[in-house]
Amino acid sequence: MRRLRALLADTRPLRVPAYRRLFNAQIITVIGAQLTIVTVPAQIYAMTGSSAYVGLTGLFGLVPLVVFGLYGGSLADHFDRRRLLTATTTGLIVTSALLFLQAAIGNTNVWVLLGIFSLQQACFAVNQPTRSAVLPRIMPHNLLPAANALNMTVFTGGAIAGPLVGGALIPVLGFSWLYLVDTVFLLATLRAVLLLPPLPVEVVAGSSPGLRSVIDGFAYLATQPVLLMSFVVDLVAMVFGMPRALIPEMADINFGGPEGGGLAFAVLFAAMPAGAFLGGVLSGWVSRVELQGRAVVVAILVWGGAIVGFGAAVGLADGTTRPWLWVAAFFFALGGAADAASSALRSTMLQSAATDAMRGRLQGVFIVVVAGGPRLADVLHGLAAAPFGAVATTIAGGALVVVGTLLAAMLVPAFVRYRAPLAG
Template identity: 70%
Template sequence: MRGLVADTRPLRNDHFRRLWLANIVTVIGAQLTVVAVPAQIYSETGSSAYVGLTGLFGLVPLIVFGLYGGALADAFDRRTILIVTTSGLIATSAAFWVQAALGIGNVWLLLCLFAVQQAFFGVNQPTRSAILPKIVEPELLPAAVSLNITVMQAGAIAGPLVGGVLIPVIGFSWLYLVDSITLFATLSAVVRLPRLTIEGVVAATPGLRSVIEGLSYLRGHPVLLMSFVVDLIAMVFGMPRALFPEIAHLGFDGPSGGGLAFALLFAAIPAGAVIGGVFSGWVSRVELQGRAVIVCILLWGASMIGFGVAVGLADRWRTPMLVVAVLMLVLGGAADMASSAFRNSMLMTAATDAVRGRLQGVFIVVVAGGPRIADVAHGASAAVVGTAAAAAGGGVLVVVGTVVAALAVPSFVRYRLTRPVPDAA
């Protein structure tokens, strides 16, 4: 069992433990907002296309500030950046609360607030990831990454379950307020960090040139570049979350805002990721990491095909197909967690401290930006072909695209983790 379950040794580090424990509280509040925003938009408009616009309004600031935030993280004290951006996230969550409490009901205001929130997120996350090798020993990085992913995904289960059930009871404003309050836990942990200056050559002025230098670094590391490409294929074509409100309402006969089916659909992928994270001890023993990523993404695509088929059959067997749909999402979540662990470990070990922030900026743009493109694509395609065909068709495109990518760059498939050779003595 010790080799199977997650490694908890990084929690012996005071700074990592405080951040990790704060995340347990903060991520639940954050996921309440993640659930509340699309649910409020769908409740006010009745349109998955409007829900899909959250992808567009989130993607642009995420790309701009994710890349620029990585450059900032390679130029300034990272503790200071985390304090400023965490405070900004608190302010935007409070603004969500105010608009809901006042009953403004303007979808464009919601989308603009979401864009501002994603701008702060885009600077915060690359910086937060870049500090990990500064506070955790190198040999414990894979374990630390797995612990972080597990907490994030566990919160992504609790948030949708609690939020989906409570939305019809207490409304949206209270969910936004909880998010605002819980973020103070992270702010407290960040304030207690030491100064986190940069090792190596630091650009005098973070800007476009600094961002380009970070992107150029990837050009010389095709394995890392391909890890981003296959993840984009998986997320852009295979993430159907923008369809969940409509599927829960029309496919599984839930209320127009929130409800049990809505909560189960939103929680299923994170539930699979948590199961995969709890039993992630095997990940560190895999040497053929490129091949493992390909297998995980193919499994993700197959799961989305199964999900789409279950949605298509919901009219005939509503309850059994809800169970099948949730199980397919759980399976996909477990596969995605393993893929993320492999890709993140590759990036952590390849990047020097002087460029780590910028590469983490690219990473967060890919990881978080892909699903936002998917929100737009799935929302638009569902309006034409229906939710079941959009979800299943996306899974087919994931499988086809991943196979094409693997054939085009066989060096990625052959990539093997290099382990240190023990001394002969």
């Protein structure tokens, strides 16, 4: 029994009231958010029948993520973080309502949809580094690995339910109702944010939010090679190894599903977060890892190998859902479990090493990498799939992840040797 408890997720962070409220709100809102993540590419593919247009969600998400993620991190180092979270959560609610409206009135202009999506990502880009910078203020540092693992578990749990529900209900209810669910569920997050205590930051004399502040954050990061390499290996993993934009095409062509939604669409979208969720449930070991850099490298190598297996299984499909759909889902789930471990460890490394005065800006860089990498992958995979096909693009991407990660580990051995303090 003790061994089982040691393997299961560490729930000690839930004893902290402020974290517990945010955690409980996330359980509700992340499902709605994942419905939108699934519905936007499905609506675009239904409008255009093109993976290249679906890939444009990456570009329209990446630009605001880069600009507002970096600027948002600067804001989080200069203003009360509770107020900033309140403003950006309200923005997410408004943009989600606009997505509902455009679908409800029967919008057929893909650029309108992409424009609203871009505004939503701008709000997200300021919200996320602020939320991450808050965590070390309300949580003892020795509980950060467990708290990050719990956050990942909630996120991936919603990412399982979202695609399964969305994929099944899109053909029945249409797109608008799923956007409306996201809008309503976001109100739970707003309530949890309003219940946070005031969270002012210690502003350095003469410092102000803006370009100079962002540059100072990059200058600080340049002096931290281990943290810098944590960003590099994640970019390698996501840019080359995230075939998310190709799922509608794979579900349609390789597994014979309908253009919008369907079983294969839902299973493929849900497989990776399902694996990540299981990895989060069994994340008790994360709090005990000492060689965190080595663990991150191993996790990303597993991710790359799993993506190669995923692409090969899709290639062996013959236009039906069995049996290769489930083989592909297994490999994608394996990759998801590895990515969950990598994400929890990298988040902890950053939150523990950065000072509070710099934490928002470094979290801004982090969200640009973590959320921007997959969006850049959407663009590149969408473009590459046109001449080379979805299967070849996916397999080649997974192989490049393995090669790139090994090269990074050889170039910066200090990252592989990194040991983080587990208490403090």
